[in-house]
Amino acid sequence: xxxxxxxxxxxxxxxxxxxxxxxxxxxxxxxxxxxxxxxxxxxxxxxxxxxxxxxxxxxxxxxxxxxxxxxxxxxxxxxxxxxxxxxxxxxxxxxxxxxxxxxxxxxxxxxxxxxxxxxxxxxxxxxxxxxxxxxxxxxxxxxxxxxxxxxxxxxxxxxxxxxxxxxxxxxxxxxxxxxxxxxxxxxxxxxxxxxxxxxxxxxxxxxxxxxxxxxxxxxxxxxxxxxxxxxxxxxxxxxxxxxxxxxxxxxxxxxxxxxxxxxxxxxxxxxxxxxxxxxxxxxxxxxxxxxxxxxxxxxxxxxxxxxxxxxxxxxxxxxxxxxxxxxxxxxxxxxxxxxxxxxxxxxxxxxxxxxxxxxxxxxx
Numbered sequence: 215x216x217x218x219x220x221x222x223x224x225x226x227x228x229x230x231x232x233x234x235x236x237x238x239x240x241x242x243x244x245x246x247x248x249x250x251x252x253x254x255x256x257x258x259x260x261x262x263x264x265x266x267x268x269x270x271x272x273x274x275x276x277x278x279x280x281x282x283x284x285x286x287x288x289x290x291x292x293x294x295x296x297x298x299x300x301x302x303x304x305x306x307x308x309x310x311x312x313x314x315x316x317x318x319x320x321x322x323x324x325x326x327x328x329x330x331x332x333x334x335x336x337x338x339x340x341x342x343x344x345x346x347x348x349x350x351x352x353x354x355x356x357x358x359x360x361x362x363x364x365x366x367x368x369x370x371x372x373x374x375x376x377x378x379x380x381x382x383x384x385x386x387x388x389x390x391x392x393x394x395x396x397x398x399x400x401x402x403x404x405x406x407x408x409x410x411x412x413x414x415x416x417x418x419x420x421x422x423x424x425x426x427x428x429x430x431x432x433x434x435x436x437x438x439x440x441x442x443x444x445x446x447x448x449x450x451x452x453x454x455x456x457x458x459x460x461x462x463x464x465x466x467x468x469x470x471x472x473x474x475x476x477x478x479x480x481x482x483x484x485x486x487x488x489x490x491x492x493x494x495x496x497x498x499x500x501x502x503x504x505x506x507x508x509x510x511x512x513x514x515x516x517x518x519x520x521x522x523x524x525x526x527x528x529x530x531x532x533x534x535x536x537x538x539x540x541x542x543x544x545x546x547x548x549x550x551x552x553x554x555x556x557x558x559x560x561x562x563x564x565x566x567x568x569x570x571x572x573x574x575x576x577x578x
Contacts, residue, residue, distance in 0.1 A: 216557050227262045245308060248484055249537040253510045258552050258561035264578060265524075265530060265550065266303055268294045269571035273304075274324060277550055280566055287326040288319065298520065300341020301577040302361055303379065306332075315348055316492075329363050333374070339381040339531075356403065369404035382420040384427055384445050389416075407448075415443070415450070419465025419474055426497055428453070428465040428474055438462065456502040457490045458509065459483075465495075466519045468527070472498055473555060475527050479514050485539035487511040492519070492529065494555060505551075506559045510534075520575040526554050530565075530573045549574060 263277040272285040272294050283306065288294065307316030318335045319326035332346035333354070335390040343360045354377055357369030372378065378386035378398055385406050386398040395405045395416040404524075412495055415429040427443040429450060440462060441450035462480030467474055473494050480489035491509035493502045510533060517531030529551035536545045548567035553560040567573050 215256075232368055249539060250483070250489070250509065250511050251373070251507075251537055252535045253512075253533045253549060253551070253562060254507050255551065255560035255562040258550065258563035261550075261552055261563075262560070263550065263552070265299075265526060265565070265573040266305070267567055267571050267573045268293075268296045268305065268455045269568075271304055271571070272296070274327075274576060275565065275567070275573065277563060281323050281510065282566075285321065285324055285326055286324065287532070292316070295572065296574060296576075297335075297337060298577050299337035299344050299361075302341070303576050304329075304335065304344055309392050317559045318344060320344070325561065329361070330357075330359050334377060334379070334380075335381055339383065345378065345386075347372065347374075349374070353360060358400070367401060370401075372403055377386055380425070383422070383425045387417050415441070417443075418462055418465060418476065421474065421497060422467045422469065424473045428476065428495065428497075430462050431437040442500075451500075453495065453500055454502075456493045456504065458493065459489045460489050460509065464519070466521065467522055468494075468521045468555075469525055472496060475519050475521070477517070478509075481514055483491070483511070487534055487539065487541060489543060490514060490515045490517060490531075490533075492527075494527070503555065505553055506557070511541070514571050516548075518572075518574045522575075526576050528552055530575065532569065543569065552560055 221279050241378045261277050265275050267273050267275050270293055271290055274283045294305050294307055298454045303321040305319045315331045317331050318329045320329050327410040332348035334347040336345050340360055343358050345356060345358050347354050347356050353371045354374040355369045356372045360366050362422045376388055376390050378388040380387045381404040384397045386400055388396045388398055390396060395512045399406055416429055416430040418428045420427045427447050428577045429441050429443045431439055440455055442453055443450050458478040463479045464477045465474045473496060475494050479492040483489035489509055490506045490512040494500055513532040518551045520528050532546045534545055535547045546569060548565040550563050550565055551560050565573055
């Protein structure tokens with residue numbers, strides 16, 4: 215099963231700063247080891263945030279107090295992961311194999327209720343259900359379920375290795391084995407015409423209220439470019455690349471429909487560290503704002519981003535809390551980062567989460 219983020223070849227060009235002035239071209243990738251400043255910010259207090267922590271154990275964690283509440287009703291001996299679908303928390307067992315699917319659950323308070331069996335799941339765009347991929351003969355079937363466990367619409371067949379991973383204003387987004395992306399109909403799974411609008415592009419994320427998508431494409435030389443796709447006209451407006459040393463990996467829309475938080479990553483930064491850089495794009499002005507304290511060393515596969523309804527951007531994950539090029543296991547810490555656009559500093563707090571466990575924002 216393809217994961218939701220597909221990393222492309224590395225290329226960085228000049229971009230814009232938060233003030234809209236031209237930013238200097240970023241430096242070339244370093245071939246030798248060099249330090250990178252760790253995450254830093256003001257203390258996070260009174261946040262009102264809650265996270266879901268998954269792994270072998272699954273529990274809800276109050277960020278301010280550190281109080282844990284175990285999720286009940288999950289069979290032991292499995293490894294779990296989770297995500298939010300609207301205001302509902304979803305937990306799924308990591309699949310041991312395509313022919314031995316795991317199970318998808320939704321939380322009713324702190325109790326897990328079985329929803330469907332499957333090998334992959336992601337939230338419906340309207341936040342009212344979950345899409346589940348499950349084996350069906352030699353192929354897979356994709357079906358949308360409401361939180362009551364009833365099918366919202368008929369399922370349709372998909373290739374197991376090319377199944378959709380996200381529901382967007384454009385349609386269902388699916389990665390293909392050839393590195394391209396398709397936009398599929400929610401009713402039939404057939405490719406929509408917008409899929410043929412710009413050969414070679416991949417969708418990083420879409421806005422909530424306007425049908426606009428931040429897309430990435432690769433040139434013949436491997437150079438990377440960004441653009442805003444209008445599906446109605448199939449026109450792509452170029453977006454300047456910010457001054458980062460990472461590759462564009464994911465765009466998460468803000469609640470106001472105007473901002474996109476974009477992760478730029480490098481999983482092989484000099485030394486064993488990984489590089490995380492977060493910028494926010496204003497789709498009206500095409501201006502970038504870099505989060506304070508960025509870039510930082512982090513374990514990319516553990517990091518996640520989400521917006522709160524009141525417009526705060528929240529990051530979670532394991533961060534390297536030292537500038538060592540070769541950090542040891544004790545140098546990693548599970549952190550939560552809270553930032554509101556326009557603020558000059560992020561707020562941070564260490565979470566009592568063990569290595570190997572993953573925290574994601576859990577709505578109330």
